[in-house]
């Protein structure tokens with residue numbers, strides 16, 4: 001027997017009430033404007049995709065996918081991210097018309113949550129993808145766009161930690177002999193569970209090499225020094241990571257926001273190059289993340305590199321100063337005789353930018369409570385005349 005109550009919602013699903021909705025709208029509009037001004041075009045992809053394609057390729061842990069079966073018997077998933085569907089459309093169509101291609105989105109994604117976590121399972125991402133450009137400049141553009149966007153929204157105290165997927169994967173693969181242990185460490189790093197890594201090192205005999213690398217990285221040892229200590233890490237990935245610090249130095253206005261961190265590992269497994277995570281004062285979680293994913297489009301039949309990032313709208317809202325210039329909310333009370341006048345006054349006020357509600361006064365039971373929802377009240381009923 002079901003114990004679900006009529007007002008309950010599925011785990012992780014949230015309602016967006018009017019005040020929050022209005023704030024979201026303001027921030028979204030500003031962010032979209034910033035992205036458009038930098039040459040990005042908005043796109044919308046379907047909520048449902050095939051499990052066999054997007055579901056598998058997005059390579060998020062399967063437990064996080066919402067699955068359902070359509071009436072043809074095909075397994076579907078609610079999109080767990082936008083990067084993979086965009087790779088699909090870009091490879092199938094858009095890159096043939098424009099290459100490099102700059103796309104943007106403001107869409108919800110769905111990721112099933114653990115019962116204890118209390119986190120939303122549906123949330124909106126504002127994101128960008130730059131497809132068809134493998135240059136370091138494209139990666140630099142992503143870092144600049146992420147930092148520039150946050151600044152344009154009025155955020156001051158944020159840090160973007162930059163790593164390299166190739167480098168950390170190479171370190172894990174070469175410094176940890178056992179593949180099951182490698183997976184455990186990867187999970188710890190995704191979750192930033194450094195205590196877990198300490199415990200792992202204490203119990204796993206062959207952890208010494210990786211643990212030394214881990215500790216040095218935490219202490220902020222420079223990559224040059226790390227490479228001297230661990231010559232096995234001297235690869236093209238390391239070279240690329242070294243060059244990242246050079247172009248960060250070339251961004252004087254944004255430089256203070258960046259921090260190199262070889263331990264950045266994303267929950268998405270498709271990254272191949274530079275990766276980054278965005279943190280801001282006041283938010284316990286990463287606001288967003290991104291990076292280079294040069295092999296993803298190949299899974300859709302096109303061999304081109306790409307890079308991108310997304311920021312979570314819900315986390316942004318929690319830390320941004322609330323918009324102050326909200327329009328005046330005006331209430332006009334009306335009765336049978338004053339409806340015409342009410343509509344005329346309402347139209348004039350709307351032209352001035354007010355949000356105007358025309359309400360038949362007799363229908364309002366608790367007037368004091370109702371009026372609390374407005375900044376201004378104009379009473380055109382007979383009793384007020």
Ligand SMILES: N[C@@H](Cc1c[nH]c[nH+]1)C(=O)O
Nearest residue numbers: 081083290291308309310
């Ligand atoms: N799709 C990634 C973020 C990203 C966009 N582009 C590249 N990476 C995520 O949801 O984590």
